[in-house]
Amino acid sequence: MHPIVIIGSGMAGYAVAREFRKLNPEHELLMICADDAVNYAKPTLSNALAGNKAPEQIPLGDAAKMSAQLNMHIEQHTWVKAIHPEDHQLILEKDGQESTQPYSKLVLAVGANPVRLAIAGDASDDIHVVNNLNDYKAFRNNLAAREDKRVVILGAGLIGCEFANDLQNTDHQVTVIDLAPQPLGRLLPEYVATAFQKNLEETGIHFVLGTTVEKVSRANNGDYLVTLANGQSLVADVVLSAVGLQPNISLTKQADIHTSRGVLTTAQLETSQADIYAVGDCAEVNGILLPYVMPIMQQARALAKTLNGEHTAVHYPAMPVAVKTPAAPLTVLPAPVDVDVIWETEEFDDGMLAKAIDTHGTLRGFVLLGATAAKQRLALTKQVPDLIPAAV
Structure with missing residues (x-):
């Protein structure tokens, strides 16, 4: 055999x-x-x-x-x-x-594999991606070798925001660039994304949205000059791309x-x-x-x-995703992309709860921002239909 x-x-x-x-x-x-x-x-x-x-x-x-x-x-x-x-x-x-x-x-x-944007400039090959442990070692070694700790992150999705929060927590100066008008654009309704962004900005993270990076060049002193499509330029010690997989x-x-x-x-x-x-x-x-x-x-x-010989179908229950951004605790259960939903929102002192309700009144997804909202995760998850039902 x-x-x-x-x-x-x-x-x-x-x-x-x-x-x-x-x-x-x-x-x-x-x-x-x-x-x-x-x-x-x-x-x-x-x-x-x-x-x-x-x-x-x-x-x-x-x-x-x-x-x-x-x-x-x-x-x-x-x-x-x-x-x-x-x-x-x-x-x-x-x-x-x-x-x-x-x-x-x-x-x-x-x-x-990481998506790699077509970026001009003599330093485009120096842009880091972190998709495995060896990538991460190279990224950390480069960070450790630089004094000013200015990091530019391409991509305000889940991984970009997680890295931004982690770097900001360790005294780096972080700027996040994204073509979308809001962070986590595919996961959050606009008003939740605005609150999420505000929480991260309060830690010192800077967002430049609605534009993209055109060129990354080497400066004479070893810095990188990051040129954006909107005409703005940023100076960075390290550039990290996190635009998706x-x-x-x-x-x-x-x-x-x-x-x-x-x-x-x-x-x-x-x-x-x-x-x-x-x-x-x-x-x-x-x-x-x-x-x-x-x-x-x-x-x-x-x-x-x-x-092992027991033909078995996978079961996908509702599976919320916890985003590792302690500055803005966030749990997301995306609604299926082919389902029309309306959002119902409840606000708290430290965040909000947004429910995605379909045309039949069924809960199909949710977003929990902040510690108060997070307490409802288990109860809400139980209300959402399975994505792939368990075999009978």
């Missing part, structure tokens, strides 16, 4: 391996990854500074530890060059040498696995090719793309059962 092969050593890949091992201690498992396969929680990267965590304190285990813990062979620094679904075989490359690897079942946990679908396209925004799967996490499954940030499940921790855990538990 050929091994079950997992491509990718991120949270999704390790979660599937861990859940499968709870059900089946013996079946051969093989993880293949292009990096060093260190296990860590990526969400911790955007608040590690305020938590006083150095990059070397973030890992939960290296490849040797995880291999022993999960009774799994791990191939590090190995590239999957091609998938041949008809032969149940992979083409691998390591140290310049090609080899083949058969599989019985294949799990794609290949994640997502795109599911990694290049490998799957080559294998004729159906894709849209991500790798298309059924509720059983099956792709269009037999015995190939997708999980995590790359997986578009029943048309839903959710790059968050809770969906990954739901996927891993369901897929582990399927891999």
Whole structure:
């Protein structure tokens, strides 16, 4: 019997391996990854500074530890060059040498890549993205080497705002640039976004909205000159891009696995090719793309059962997302994009609660800003219908 092969050593890949091992201690498992396969929680990267965590304190285990813990062979620094679904075989490359690897079942946990804006200037290659621990180490090393601590962040989405809050808490001077007229534009109604922005601005974070970065250039003294489309210029010591992620679908396209925004799967996490499954940030499940921790855990538990012979659909209950911005405590449960909603709002001394109500009067999402509103999270979550119902 050929091994079950997992491509990718991120949270999704390790979660599937861990859940499968709870059900089946013996079946051969093989993880293949292009990096060093260190296990860590990526969400911790955007608040590690305020938590006083150095990059070397973030890992939960290296490849040797995880291999022993999960009774799994791990191939590090190995590239999957091609998938041949008809032969149940992979083409691998390591140290310049090609080899083949058969599989019985294949799990794609290949994640997502940072969106990179087309930015002019002789310093555009110096713009940091933080999508993994090695990226984060480079970012932190650059921060530590600079005295003035002026950071420009491109993107006022969830990750950009989390990094802004973390950096501001550690005495950096932070400016956030976004083309949208408000932070978290896709998640919040305008008046909640305004209150959220005000809370962050009170800590010293500066927002420049409704414009974008055109050019990043090197100045004579080692600073960066950031030129915006509105004609404004900023001086920075470090520039960080956090404008979003795109599911990694290049490998799957080559294998004729159906894709849209991500790798298309059924509720059983099956792709269009037999015995190939997708999980995590790359997986578009029943048309839903959710790059968050809770969906990954739901996927891993369901897929582990399927891999062990018990065909199981994933269950998506209502899964609120806690945004790591202590200056403006925020929990968001986005309403489905294809549902028309109206917002009902209740204000508190320290924030507000906004409910997304559909045309039938059903609660479909909510936003909780501030500590008072946060206390209603559990009660509200129970009122929201499942995104993908549990199998009967």
